[in-house]
Amino acid sequence: MKESDFKHIPVMAKETIEFLAVKPDGIYIDTTLGGGGHAEKILVKLSDKGKLIGIDQDGEAVIAAKKKLAKYQKKTIFVHDNFKNLELILSELNVDKVNGILLDLGVSSYQLDNPERGFSFKEDADAILDMRMDQKQKLSAYEVINNYSEEELRQIFFELGEEKFSRQIAREIMKRRREKAIKTVNDLIGVIKSATPPGYRFSHRHHFASKIFRAIRIEVNHELEALREVLPQAVHRLNRGGRLVVISFHSLEDRIVKHFFREKKNEGVVDILTKKLLIPTMEEIALNPRAESAKLRAIEKII
Numbered sequence: 001m002k003e004s005d006f007k008h009i010p011v012m013a014k015e016t017i018e019f020l021a022v023k024p025d026g027i028y029i030d031t032t033l034g035g036g037g038h039a040e041k042i043l044v045k046l047s048d049k050g051k052l053i054g055i056d057q058d059g060e061a062v063i064a065a066k067k068k069l070a071k072y073q074k075k076t077i078f079v080h081d082n083f084k085n086l087e088l089i090l091s092e093l094n095v096d097k098v099n100g101i102l103l104d105l106g107v108s109s110y111q112l113d114n115p116e117r118g119f120s121f122k123e124d125a126d127a128i129l130d131m132r133m134d135q136k137q138k139l140s141a142y143e144v145i146n147n148y149s150e151e152e153l154r155q156i157f158f159e160l161g162e163e164k165f166s167r168q169i170a171r172e173i174m175k176r177r178r179e180k181a182i183k184t185v186n187d188l189i190g191v192i193k194s195a196t197p198p199g200y201r202f203s204h205r206h207h208f209a210s211k212i213f214r215a216i217r218i219e220v221n222h223e224l225e226a227l228r229e230v231l232p233q234a235v236h237r238l239n240r241g242g243r244l245v246v247i248s249f250h251s252l253e254d255r256i257v258k259h260f261f262r263e264k265k266n267e268g269v270v271d272i273l274t275k276k277l278l279i280p281t282m283e284e285i286a287l288n289p290r291a292e293s294a295k296l297r298a299i300e301k302i303i
């Protein structure tokens, strides 16, 4: 896949920009730079005095975003890191408080569509099970599938994937891997097929393996932990009137965000701007089906 193939349509872009209420001279952080879609929408609103700090833990995303956003070079700082290190990143940049922070969670279309990254469950995929967003990281999907215990696998599939055949799939993985390692995306799809009744494959709107793949991805990248870690840091680094916008794609992520926002509201630290969570319009979903499960929540710091 070439860098020019780095395509990702920013989800709920209009709503995101409205809630961030971008001030031309402000400092903004896009903690999930991805294809640079949201970042560009922020950058066009910034004056030469404004700054955007763009973070992604995926080195390929940072390289592609640097190219895409080259004309905004003077007002952009690119950082290849995990957003869970937000406080450290800002301290190293000598930045104290900022006007707005965006978290657009999950994976980019580029990561999903690039077979070499092992995120996709398209059946033609001979890719090695990988799913690491940060390629420097050790833990990969291969390790999870071939080294975790049956109980750990069952739990991940059940809790992170909400998969009703979690037990059967975990058991089948143990059986297969006693014969030989489960190496490729195809191998894993084969295991899921063997562990589930034939009708199950056709009873979903989505691919029957999607829940298992999503669960493994969340585990490999410690996505829920990173989210829990970044939220308090983000609120701490907002100045008074600063905005935090979070777009999530999984009910577990949304629950973490919702509870955190409520807690901060009760402490009198923030106002919740989205009394009800926001979801994409039918028109947006028709144009970009990957927006389907998006949920947007936003707060404003008031102290």
Ligand SMILES: C[S@@+](CC[C@H](N)C(=O)[O-])C[C@H]1O[C@@H](n2cnc3c(N)ncnc32)[C@H](O)[C@@H]1O
Pocket: 008, 009, 010, 011, 031, 032, 033, 034, 035, 036, 037, 038, 039, 055, 056, 057, 058, 061, 081, 082, 083, 084, 104, 105, 106, 107, 108, 109, 133, 226
């Ligand atoms: C949904 S995409 C963002 C797309 C982007 N908003 C756009 O408009 O192009 C999510 C991105 O966040 C990155 N990401 C996910 N978790 C991260 C984390 N903990 N730290 C840093 N980057 C992360 C992924 O590598 C991916 O590139």
